[in-house]
Amino acid sequence: MITKQAYPDGIDCTWLGVDRLGAIAAFVTSGDGEIPTALLMQANVDLRDIETLLMDLPVTGDVNLRVSVARPDDFLDMACRGLYVYDWKGSRYALVAEPEIAIQFPDLDTKLKAVAKYAVFDLIEFSKLETISVGSIMEAEQPGM
Secondary structure, X not given: OOOOOOOOOOOOOEEEEEEOOOEEEEEEOOOOOOEEHXXXXXXXXXXXXXXXXXXXXXXXXXXXEOOOOOOOHHHHHHHOOOOEEEEEOOOOEEEEEEEOOOOEXXXXXXXXXXXXXXXXXXXXOHHHOOEEOHHHOOOEEOOOO
């Protein structure tokens, strides 16, 4: 029997997605953003560890900060490792930072690949989208659902 993890309500955590070209994005939930149901169905995935695992990736280059945020450090730290970084903004994720040099799915280590493979966006490219409504693309969970 497959047991779904409880949504990490109120915990600011990060999950990964892969676009149609293989680019990687980090989605920061701000404690109540959409998380793909397929990811929550994985007992071996701890959403609280993903951001720490991302910091083990090598720096790939500079970053373009797309919006002004009070504390951009975490967003910049992820983006300089080749990730598009989206933050939850109430009804959708908004692109906060983008890498000059994006990494691809094969560039991830085994643990990160095991997370990213559950959120594949077959029809979109992160480099072309300022906002993403995950729930309109795939089954997703939020607090209270």
